[in-house]
Amino acid sequence: MTKKITGFIILFLAVFIGTSAMAQMPDADPKELWNHITKISPYTQWKFWDDHPGMVKGREPHGSFHKVYVNDQAYGSHSAPLKYGAIQVKENYNKNKKLMALTVMYKVKGYNPDDGDWFWVKYSLSGKAKPYGKPAGCIGCHGGRASNDFVLVHEFE
Numbered sequence: 001m002t003k004k005i006t007g008f009i010i011l012f013l014a015v016f017i018g019t020s021a022m023a024q025m026p027d028a029d030p031k032e033l034w035n036h037i038t039k040i041s042p043y044t045q046w047k048f049w050d051d052h053p054g055m056v057k058g059r060e061p062h063g064s065f066h067k068v069y070v071n072d073q074a075y076g077s078h079s080a081p082l083k084y085g086a087i088q089v090k091e092n093y094n095k096n097k098k099l100m101a102l103t104v105m106y107k108v109k110g111y112n113p114d115d116g117d118w119f120w121v122k123y124s125l126s127g128k129a130k131p132y133g134k135p136a137g138c139i140g141c142h143g144g145r146a147s148n149d150f151v152l153v154h155e156f157e
């Protein structure tokens with residue numbers, strides 16, 4: 001009996017914590033997302049994929065070097081598709097390792113079901129978003145890996 005009650009309490013807490021974490025997630029909106037990744041949950045405190053740590057030499061068009069930070073929802077996704085709420089922030093550096101721009105993928109339920117429900121944004125360092133939304137460019141290039149949920153730097157099982 002006590003076990004059952006403990007089980008219920010744990011379930012209740014999990015649902016409660018889960019929904020309140022979701023409630024804090026931004027809409028598919030470039031300003032809200034910028035606020036989230038710079039102030040509410042600064043992305044520089046997130047994790048890297050285990051198979052893509054720190055500064056890595058990149059392929060075109062994103063620039064010479066990059067770092068890809070992932071939030072808990074992304075890091076905790078062990079198979080494709082990623083969990084809703086997953087965010088990946090890619091810092092794009094030039095050949096002199098100077099930070100130039102951020103490119104971001106944010107998984108939002110119902111946003112774009114045909115293409116993995118990703119909200120795509122390229123930000124300048126001051127947070128100006130261009131392009132954002134469902135850019136054909138981002139989707140076209142990443143779409144070759146739709147089976148890996150459009151993620152290129154990390155392999156899911």
Ligand code: HEC
Binds near residue numbers: 104
């Ligand atoms: C011409 C191909 C191409 C286009 C267009 C493109 N990407 Fe990428 N993207 C890549 C490659 C290749 C990588 C893997 C890292 C690397 O080698 O630079 C990548 C990695 C990423 C990552 C790191 C997570 C992952 O999926 O691996 C993010 C975030 C990202 N791109 C966002 C964007 C956004 C936002 C756009 C549109 C503004 C975009 N990309 C357009 C090729 C592309």
